[in-house]
Amino acid sequence: MKYQLQHTDPKSNARAGLLHTDHGVIETPIFMPVGTLGSVKGVQLRDLIEQVSAQIILGNTYHLYLRPGLEVLKAAGGLHKFNGFDKPMLTDSGGFQVFSLTGIRKLTEEGCEFRSHIDGSKHIFTPEKVMDIERVIGADIMMAFDECPPGTASYQYAKESMGLTHRWLDRCFKRFNETEPLYGYNQSLFPIVQGCVYPDLRRQSAEFIASKEADGNAIGGLAVGEPAEKMYEMIEVVNEILPGDKPRYLMGVGTPVNILEGIERGVDMFDCVMPTRNGRNGMLFTKDGIINMRNKKWELDFSPIEADGACELDRTYTKAYLRHLFHAKELLAGQIASIHNLAFYLWLAQEARQHIIAGDFASWKAQMVPRLSTRL
RNA sequence: GGGCGAAUUCCAGAGCGGCCAAAUGGGGCAGACUGUAAAUCUGCUGUCUUUCGACUUCGGAGGUUCGAAUCCUUCUUCGCCCA
Numbered sequence: 001m002k003y004q005l006q007h008t009d010p011k012s013n014a015r016a017g018l019l020h021t022d023h024g025v026i027e028t029p030i031f032m033p034v035g036t037l038g039s040v041k042g043v044q045l046r047d048l049i050e051q052v053s054a055q056i057i058l059g060n061t062y063h064l065y066l067r068p069g070l071e072v073l074k075a076a077g078g079l080h081k082f083n084g085f086d087k088p089m090l091t092d093s094g095g096f097q098v099f100s101l102t103g104i105r106k107l108t109e110e111g112c113e114f115r116s117h118i119d120g121s122k123h124i125f126t127p128e129k130v131m132d133i134e135r136v137i138g139a140d141i142m143m144a145f146d147e148c149p150p151g152t153a154s155y156q157y158a159k160e161s162m163g164l165t166h167r168w169l170d171r172c173f174k175r176f177n178e179t180e181p182l183y184g185y186n187q188s189l190f191p192i193v194q195g196c197v198y199p200d201l202r203r204q205s206a207e208f209i210a211s212k213e214a215d216g217n218a219i220g221g222l223a224v225g226e227p228a229e230k231m232y233e234m235i236e237v238v239n240e241i242l243p244g245d246k247p248r249y250l251m252g253v254g255t256p257v258n259i260l261e262g263i264e265r266g267v268d269m270f271d272c273v274m275p276t277r278n279g280r281n282g283m284l285f286t287k288d289g290i291i292n293m294r295n296k297k298w299e300l301d302f303s304p305i306e307a308d309g310a311c312e313l314d315r316t317y318t319k320a321y322l323r324h325l326f327h328a329k330e331l332l333a334g335q336i337a338s339i340h341n342l343a344f345y346l347w348l349a350q351e352a353r354q355h356i357i358a359g360d361f362a363s364w365k366a367q368m369v370p371r372l373s374t375r376l
Numbered sequence: 377g378g379g380c381g382a383a384u385u386c387c388a389g390a391g392c393g394g395c396c397a398a399a400u401g402g403g404g405c406a407g408a409c410u411g412u413a414a415a416u417c418u419g420c421u422g423u424c425u426u427u428c429g430a431c432u433u434c435g436g437a438g439g440u441u442c443g444a445a446u447c448c449u450u451c452u453u454c455g456c457c458c459a
Contacts, residue, residue, distance in 0.1 A: 278408095
């Protein structure tokens with residue numbers, strides 16, 4: 001994998017680049033749709049490519065390990081073959097599940113003992129095991145196994161957690177380097193910066209992560225309960241240290257505004273469940289603001305979902321019709337909203353990229369931010 | 377023509393003398409959602425009031441009672457059964 005820096009914004013740390021993988025080139029900044037179980041919820045492959053223009057999607061180690069399981073994935077020849085998406089993919093390690101499954105998991109130095117949320121069965125994830133699983137899944141980018149503490153964690157907890165994540169990272173790299181890809185193309189391992197909202201911890205973590213000289217680096221443990229300003233501050237602290245000749249991935253973020261703020265601070269890759277989950281729940285993101293599609297005000301609005309929207313389907317359906325679908329609990333509602341939101345997120349990243357290349361990112365961003373947060 | 381049963385807040389449907397503005401579900405209205413245990417969850421849903429609270433409701437009318445959605449009389453409507 002190779003990152004090629006193309007342009008740097010003169011007034012900020014925003015940058016445009018190309019990330020070359022064995023499954024194709026990714027234009028950065030990029031938004032990566034989340035497909036936890038190997039499927040971007042509600043979006044079929046054809047729409048993912050033609051309407052959304054997805055360049056890379058995510059899968060999740062924990063979820064895919066539980067279902068369909070390693071036997072099936074191995075027999076399929078990896079996740080690309082299994083789900084038919086032949087562009088780049090990235091797998092999250094299950095570190096986020098360590099965070100979100102609090103209560104049915106136990107953390108130790110060795111790893112994390114989970115109870116399956118599906119059947120309650122007991123499983124242990126160690127850094128070594130996670131690497132082995134990610135090899136079987138076969139994503140182009142594998143994420144290190146980390147602990148993601150909440151944004152409200154105490155300094156002491158954050159410090160200990162960071163230490164554990166770093167020790168796990170050494171074990172991840174050791175195993176990663178001892179093993180080979182299973183399907184004939186390369187895989188890269190991205191380490192993850194932690195440190196919660198504490199600048200000195202973030203710096204320390206970024207130094208440690210940078211020392212690994214990985215193909216790309218991730219910033220984790222943000223947008224998990226801390227104020228947005230703290231998040232931006234942490235991104236700045238960390239990006240001063242993470243190498244500029246490697247892509248930077250801000251994990252799990254975020255709102256359209258979060259993404260522009262991240263890009264401005266030098267982030268290249270983003271992922272988030274918001275466009276799909278919130279879409280399924282009736283929220284639409286547009287360049288003019290946020291729409292709660294269930295609201296009564298759209299009942300008789302027969303204008304297109306978004307007249308100048310990023311995908312065909314924005315002009316195919318009207319707001320009144322989409323509102324009707326949500327009220328009738330039609331499956332199609334969530335599908336349309338998911339495709340629309342993803343197409344919008346991809347458009348936003350691509351637009352940011354164009355403005356970075358054109359050299360007017362800062363002014364474009366300044367006029368977009370208030371628009372994007374408007375409640376329609 | 378005779379007999380029996382039922383009518384409850386937008387709908388369905390509990391309640392059967394005070395703890396009832398009235399369970400529960402649906403519908404409606406609004407909100408939340410950030411590396412997906414989520415096509416999920418939360419709140420409100422008689423009127424007025426910021427709150428406390430006040431007021432008007434349980435087919436219509438009239439009664440019994442300190443007190444009625446709940447008991448009685450009658451009327452209306454709708455079911456079912458017998459002619």
